[in-house]
Amino acid sequence: MKLKYLVFSVATALVLGVSGLPSHQLSAQAGEMSRPQMNDGAVSKQKTGMFVAAEHPTQGAVSIINEKGKRYLVFDKTFRSDMGPDLHVILHRDATLPKGGLKKADYVTLSRLQKVSGTQRYAIPNNVNLANFRTVAVWCRMFNATFGYALLPTTSTAQR
Template identity: 30%
Template sequence: MKNLIIGLLLGAMLGVTAGFALGIVAFPYLFPPAPVNEQLTGLVTGARVAAGRFIHADPKDPLHHGRGGVQVYQNLVHLESDFEVGPGPKYHLYLVPDADVGPDTAVDETMFVDLGRLKAFSGSQNYPVPPGTDLADYGSVVVWCEQFGVLISPARLVADTPP
């Protein structure tokens, strides 16, 4: 009888732990945030500095993908209306010094600038650039999963040439 009670308690503890872990992973898939549609009106100071397109960095990985455009201004990073990434937990938008970011790039070990947590998995979004950030030092904007340390989608930035 004693062994049965211990077995039931251990099973209940393992079940609760596994259920909690599964809930953390499944939550963003079951309850994704609504798409946003933030505009640039009144937010941008100065001309556009660079632009890029998010790509599917590792075609062998069907879960971590992204697409859509990004525009960089001196004070703001704007994800365009066609922006989209596969859902997941704790996604952040980083400015990264490397221009060629791939699945093997140790993004979290670079001198990245964290622009904040991703507001939604799709739609146009704005992220302020911290004052004093020299955008010439950054070759990519990436979506990074902080919870699991995984690259979701990089966008190589191409600098605008002055007229």
Template identity: 30%
Template sequence: MLMSKKGWIGSIFLVLLIVVGWWMVSPLFLDEVVDEDLPTTIEATTNAEETSNEESPAVSHSGMFVDGDDTHHASGDVTSFYTDSKQWVRFENFEVTNGPDLYTVLVKEGQSTDEGTILGKLKGNVGSQNYRIPDSSSLEEGDRIVVWCKAFEVDFGFAELFHKE
């Protein structure tokens, strides 16, 4: 027997509900672990400096991640440094509550997160990772690096940056 029009619509709605439900709920119990090395230009600099007994690339800013709210937790360290005229931020010992549609955002003092500069999709909710600061931006004391859920406009965690002396 063929399905009625209501049956087809109900089936399509159920499939869509399952897909959207999985997209929203699965990150809550699945971790995306990433262990990214330093960018290759930094590795080359670090290796050359180690052999010549010089210091590794200088850290310009640093901070620690804190929770976005009571439901969304974040921890770990963020540092920034220059190499080959490019500025980077690096997350280490990083962990944040997983969720859908997470991005890494540079937020200037006085800006809301949705006004900030998106550095890219979050590569993983656990582990070390690097993000390039665009040439059109630079880091300043008081800036924040935010893990932001774009779909629901929720901050999952952030690190306020302080100038490293």
């Protein structure tokens, strides 16, 4: 009788212990365990770089990824820059950028900057040949001022 009570108590404790975890935590743990180790080709990271300051403090990592045949520029959660008017995300041809005075022929604008911190992503148009660009920058169009930029290492897989 005492053995049955002990087994029942241990089983109850185990069930209650597992059910005490929030459901999102259980599913996250299960997802980590069942996640395949091989990349299925749906998303692939091609280029990465780290932002450096120019006119304003700018930091964080940036990647170029392929997802289902489309390319995106992705700022990670550590991205930070100052606020400013008319901020844009651009790809530039040179490895280093001047603080100001960019020439229109040297860059392509991807989009207005979505926010000054945190994760964000920008579509790269199909007609943009990444082999022609060395950096990504946060740039103020109104004052032609580079807030910060990141070098994108060249890789043959990212070129189109």
